[in-house]
Amino acid sequence: MVTSKYMPLDGANAVSQAMRQIDPDVVAAYPITPQTAVVQNFSQYVADGIVHTEFVAVESEHAAMSACVGASAAGARVMTATSANGLALMWEMLYIASGLRLPIVMTVVNRALSSPLNIHCDHSDSMGARDSGWLQLYAETGQEAYDNTIQAIRIAEHPDLLLPVMSCQDGFITGHGVERVGILPDEAVREFVGEYKAKFSLLDVDNPITMGAWDFTDYYFEHKRQQTEAMNNAMPIVRAVSEEYERLSGRPQPIVDYFGMDDAEYAIVVLSSTAGTSRAVARQLRAQGWKVGVVKPRVFRPFPAQEIIEAIKGCKAVAVLDRAISFGALYGSGPLFTDTCSALYNLGVTGLPIVNYIYGLGGRDTLPSMIESVYRDLRQVAESGDRGAPVRYLGLRE
Amino acid sequence: MPKYEAPRLDRPWREANPGGVVLEPGNSVTYITGTWRVMRPVRDLAQCTQCLICWIMCPDAAITIEEGKVTGFDYDHCKGCGICATECPVNVKQPHAVTGQMGKVIQMVPETDYTS
Structure with a gap:
C-alpha cells in the first residue's frame, strides 16, 4: 500500500489529477458544463508540458468521440469527458467505440438532458447510454471519481475485455463540490496503469489491418455475440482490478x-x-x-x-x-x-x-x-x- | 472454378475477429458482391474504341483490363450501377452484338444470371 496525499479538490479536479497521472496518449474533448473543469484543468497540464498527451480541441462532442475512436484504433491510450447533451451528441460514436472493442475511458459528469434546459445533476444522460456497450461506474464522491478513473483504464484495456468504460459522477454535487481527496503518488499510478499495448493498431504498417469494415448479414451477429460475451464476463475483471487497486490505495473498492x-x-x-x-x-x-x-x-x-x-x-x-x-x-x-x-x-x-x-x-x-x-x-x-x-x-x- | 477463396461462413462466433477487425489486407476481393446486381452492363467489344472512360469512372474497379486494353467486366464485383453505360461516349455503328439495339457500346440489360 502506498500513502495518499490529501488535497482539497472538487470532483472534476480529482479526475483531472487522475488523468494527469495516467498521462494518456490522446485526449479529444469539447467543453460542456459541468464537465468543462475536467478537461480545462487537464489542458493546462498539456500546455505546461506536464503530460505528453496529444490534446485535440474538437468542434463538437460528435467529433470528440470520433477522434477518440480514430486514436484508439491507431493503438493509443485515449480519454475524454462530457456531460448531458454532449454525451447525446456522441451517441452514434458510443456504439462504434464499443463495437470496435476500443478501450476508451470517458468521464461523464452527470447532468440533466434538455429539454427543458437544465445544467444540474441527474442521470438521464448516462442512463440513456446504458445499452451502448460501455461499462458504467458511478462515483459517490470526488474520491471515488478519482479512484474509478484510474481503475477504468485497467478494466477497459484488459485483453479479455477490450470495451470502453464510462466513469460517472454527479454534476455540481461532486463535480464542483470541494472535498478531501487522497491522491496516490504519481509513480504508483503510472505503475498501476502500465504501458498500453494495443492488440490491433492501424499504425502497425508491418501488419496492415482494416477496422470498421463492412459487416453484413453473414458476420455482424457473430461480432455482437462476442461483444455481449465480453460484457457478460466483465465482472470478474472489474473485481480483480478493484481488488488490486484496493491493495494499492488502502481504500475499499466494492462492486x-x-x-x-x-x-x-x-x-x-x-x-x-x-x-x-x-x-x-x-x-x-x-x-x-x-x-x-x-x-x-x-x-x-x-x-x-x-x-x-x-x-x-x-x-x-x-x-x-x-x-x-x-x-x-x-x-x-x-x-x-x-x-x-x-x-x-x-x-x-x-x-x-x-x-x-x-x-x-x-x-x-x-x-x-x-x-x-x-x-x-x-x-x-x-x-x-x-x-x-x-x-x-x-x-x-x- | 471459383476465382477467389470465399469468406469462411462456417466459423462460429467465438472464432470471429474481435470488433470485426480484418487481418488480411485486400481480402474484400473474396467477398462476392456481384449478386446484388439487378442490371447487367454488356459491351460490344468489337465496336469499343478502348477510350478507357468506363475504367476511369467505374466506382468498383469492375472493368477488367489486360495489357492496357478493356477485356470485359468483373461480374463478381460489378453491382450494376450503370455508370459505365451512362459515361460511355461511343455509339455503335452496327446493332449492338449482345442487345441487337443501336445506342452505346456499353448497354444495360436486366440481370438473369445470379450465379455471379
Missing part, C-alpha cells in the same frame, strides 16, 4: 457498497452521491433502533444482479431510487428499478415489496428528511402489506 445490510429490514438501493445522504440518514435511524440499510452499486454496467439481490432479498421492503426516468418503462419507473426487478425475478426472489422513487431530476436537492420519509414509507408498505404506488416522486411539489 456494490453495503451499509447496515447484515440485518436491514428496509433498504434503499441508490447510485452516486445520494448514497452518501442515504447512509447518513440510515446511520441516524439505526442509532434509534431501526434496522435500515443502503445498497450502492459502484458498477451499473455490467449490472451486479447477484450482489444487489443477495443483499436485499431478506428485507421486508426495498426502495430503489432513480435519478432518471425510463419513459414508458414499467409504470414509468427508472432504469435501476427495472433492472433490479428483473434480477429479482430471474434469481427466484418473489414476494419482496419493492417500490421506485424518482428523485433529484434537474438537480433538485434530495434532503435527509426525504430519505427518512422513504424509510417510513417502506415500513408502512411492510406493515400494511399494501405496496401502494409502485413509482413515487421524491421532493416533487405535489
Whole structure:
C-alpha cells in the first residue's frame, strides 16, 4: 500500500489529477458544463508540458468521440469527458467505440438532458447510454471519481475485455463540490496503469489491418455475440482490478457498497452521491433502533444482479431510487428499478415489496428528511402489506 | 472454378475477429458482391474504341483490363450501377452484338444470371 496525499479538490479536479497521472496518449474533448473543469484543468497540464498527451480541441462532442475512436484504433491510450447533451451528441460514436472493442475511458459528469434546459445533476444522460456497450461506474464522491478513473483504464484495456468504460459522477454535487481527496503518488499510478499495448493498431504498417469494415448479414451477429460475451464476463475483471487497486490505495473498492445490510429490514438501493445522504440518514435511524440499510452499486454496467439481490432479498421492503426516468418503462419507473426487478425475478426472489422513487431530476436537492420519509414509507408498505404506488416522486411539489 | 477463396461462413462466433477487425489486407476481393446486381452492363467489344472512360469512372474497379486494353467486366464485383453505360461516349455503328439495339457500346440489360 502506498500513502495518499490529501488535497482539497472538487470532483472534476480529482479526475483531472487522475488523468494527469495516467498521462494518456490522446485526449479529444469539447467543453460542456459541468464537465468543462475536467478537461480545462487537464489542458493546462498539456500546455505546461506536464503530460505528453496529444490534446485535440474538437468542434463538437460528435467529433470528440470520433477522434477518440480514430486514436484508439491507431493503438493509443485515449480519454475524454462530457456531460448531458454532449454525451447525446456522441451517441452514434458510443456504439462504434464499443463495437470496435476500443478501450476508451470517458468521464461523464452527470447532468440533466434538455429539454427543458437544465445544467444540474441527474442521470438521464448516462442512463440513456446504458445499452451502448460501455461499462458504467458511478462515483459517490470526488474520491471515488478519482479512484474509478484510474481503475477504468485497467478494466477497459484488459485483453479479455477490450470495451470502453464510462466513469460517472454527479454534476455540481461532486463535480464542483470541494472535498478531501487522497491522491496516490504519481509513480504508483503510472505503475498501476502500465504501458498500453494495443492488440490491433492501424499504425502497425508491418501488419496492415482494416477496422470498421463492412459487416453484413453473414458476420455482424457473430461480432455482437462476442461483444455481449465480453460484457457478460466483465465482472470478474472489474473485481480483480478493484481488488488490486484496493491493495494499492488502502481504500475499499466494492462492486456494490453495503451499509447496515447484515440485518436491514428496509433498504434503499441508490447510485452516486445520494448514497452518501442515504447512509447518513440510515446511520441516524439505526442509532434509534431501526434496522435500515443502503445498497450502492459502484458498477451499473455490467449490472451486479447477484450482489444487489443477495443483499436485499431478506428485507421486508426495498426502495430503489432513480435519478432518471425510463419513459414508458414499467409504470414509468427508472432504469435501476427495472433492472433490479428483473434480477429479482430471474434469481427466484418473489414476494419482496419493492417500490421506485424518482428523485433529484434537474438537480433538485434530495434532503435527509426525504430519505427518512422513504424509510417510513417502506415500513408502512411492510406493515400494511399494501405496496401502494409502485413509482413515487421524491421532493416533487405535489 | 471459383476465382477467389470465399469468406469462411462456417466459423462460429467465438472464432470471429474481435470488433470485426480484418487481418488480411485486400481480402474484400473474396467477398462476392456481384449478386446484388439487378442490371447487367454488356459491351460490344468489337465496336469499343478502348477510350478507357468506363475504367476511369467505374466506382468498383469492375472493368477488367489486360495489357492496357478493356477485356470485359468483373461480374463478381460489378453491382450494376450503370455508370459505365451512362459515361460511355461511343455509339455503335452496327446493332449492338449482345442487345441487337443501336445506342452505346456499353448497354444495360436486366440481370438473369445470379450465379455471379
